[in-house]
Amino acid sequence: MTIQVIRAWISKLPQYELDMPIVVYNGVAYTPRAVLDEVMRRTTIGEQLQKQIEMGIASLHQEDEEELAKLRLKLILSRQTSTKIVALTYPQPTALSPQEILREIEQETPRGRLWIEAQKEVINRLLRMR
Amino acid sequence: MPNKGTAVLILPSQHYLEYGSCVMDKIAQQFKDKLKIIELRGSDANPSGIDSAIQNNDPMFVFGVGHGNVNIYTVECMTPYMQVCDNRTRMMANRVIHLNSCLTAQQLGPDLVNKGALTYYGNYMEFYLLVRGPPCASKFETTVFDAEYTVEKSLFSGKTTGQAQNDRLKAYDDEIKYWTNGPGASDPEAPIAVQVLTIDKNIAKMLGKDNVTITSGGGVSPALLYAMAALTTFATFGYVSYIGTKHKKV
Numbered sequence: 001m002t003i004q005v006i007r008a009w010i011s012k013l014p015q016y017e018l019d020m021p022i023v024v025y026n027g028v029a030y031t032p033r034a035v036l037d038e039v040m041r042r043t044t045i046g047e048q049l050q051k052q053i054e055m056g057i058a059s060l061h062q063e064d065e066e067e068l069a070k071l072r073l074k075l076i077l078s079r080q081t082s083t084k085i086v087a088l089t090y091p092q093p094t095a096l097s098p099q100e101i102l103r104e105i106e107q108e109t110p111r112g113r114l115w116i117e118a119q120k121e122v123i124n125r126l127l128r129m130r
Numbered sequence: 131m132p133n134k135g136t137a138v139l140i141l142p143s144q145h146y147l148e149y150g151s152c153v154m155d156k157i158a159q160q161f162k163d164k165l166k167i168i169e170l171r172g173s174d175a176n177p178s179g180i181d182s183a184i185q186n187n188d189p190m191f192v193f194g195v196g197h198g199n200v201n202i203y204t205v206e207c208m209t210p211y212m213q214v215c216d217n218r219t220r221m222m223a224n225r226v227i228h229l230n231s232c233l234t235a236q237q238l239g240p241d242l243v244n245k246g247a248l249t250y251y252g253n254y255m256e257f258y259l260l261v262r263g264p265p266c267a268s269k270f271e272t273t274v275f276d277a278e279y280t281v282e283k284s285l286f287s288g289k290t291t292g293q294a295q296n297d298r299l300k301a302y303d304d305e306i307k308y309w310t311n312g313p314g315a316s317d318p319e320a321p322i323a324v325q326v327l328t329i330d331k332n333i334a335k336m337l338g339k340d341n342v343t344i345t346s347g348g349g350v351s352p353a354l355l356y357a358m359a360a361l362t363t364f365a366t367f368g369y370v371s372y373i374g375t376k377h378k379k380v
Contacts, residue, residue, distance in 0.1 A: 020321075085260060085322070086146045086259050088198060088259070095146070118332060125306075
């Protein structure tokens with residue numbers, strides 16, 4: 001994979017993704033902007049990050065994948081302002097606050113797992129963008 | 131048998147349900163010339179009103195948005211309407227049913243199909259919607275319903291239940307693209323829209339038959355389309371061959 005391919009991949013991503021962590025190497029999460037920086041400087045890390053992007057989410061260790069999904073959800077939910085996330089549940093209609101969802105994600109309740117698994121799909125979709 | 135081309139739509143308004151009902155109402159307006167659509171809005175979306183609408187019109191299709199759980203679907207004011215094993219599940223026999231209601235695909239949906247419903251669409255886990263402004267105020271509020279209610283747009287257009295499910299899943303992908311690469315990508319809350327749409331797509335289930343149409347004669351099955359295409363090709367080829375033969379003779 002060349003730097004042009006990395007640039008092309010980044011150009012396909014929405015602006016809001018450029019500063020969101022998307023890959024993990026040696027326990028450190030990297031954003032697309034940070035990946036580009038490492039690759040441009042031809043560092044060893046940059047080389048490894050390039051490979052990860054080429055291989056997609058399959059290149060991530062399961063633990064890293066989980067942590068990455070949780071980290072991204074934390075960032076996404078902490079940005080929520082006035083939006084309510086409502087579930088059509090009975091006996092109570094559930095208007096969930098970002099804090100409640102984050103707590104369930106941390107505790108890995110069934111609702112929390114639903115959110116984590118969906119976020120893994122989002123990451124995979126973003127890594128496959130070409 | 132229920133009346134093809136007839137649909138009953140249960141559209142409660144309280145407890146955030148207006149967010150779905152207003153989207154479905156717009157779809158109903160688009161198809162009112164082609165189908166007999168009975169809309170039960172707000173307080174009309176009560177158990178006895180729904181029973182009367184179903185008994186009086188014998189619709190081929192019933193849609194309902196409402197709060198739910200694995201074994202129950204509720205209507206306006208979260209009044210229980212249908213539960214696993216109650217008599218109302220039998221009223222749904224020979225019909226196509228769509229319950230946009232949390233968790234009902236786990237027990238209530240299978241029970242409806244066991245009691246004779248032809249096809250059931252529903253949600254396997256919690257179905258999420260986004261509330262930032264009033265109902266139908268912007269794409270942000272309608273996005274999950276624009277995808278989920280593709281079922282109705284497809285069925286009302288004469289497509290089969292299986293085609294409607296494929297269209298529903300594709301519509302979720304299209305909505306995700308809208309917030310990833312489309313006009314919605316500049317919205318500061320686009321990432322939460324992508325997250326919620328991804329969950330809602332994963333839990334969008336269909337049970338029962340995939341070859342049913344709910345319109346009166348408008349539905350054309352894929353098998354029939356193939357047969358028509360083959361017949362047209364054969365007829366054209368035969369005609370060209372005939373002309374060719376004739377020319378040779380001349």
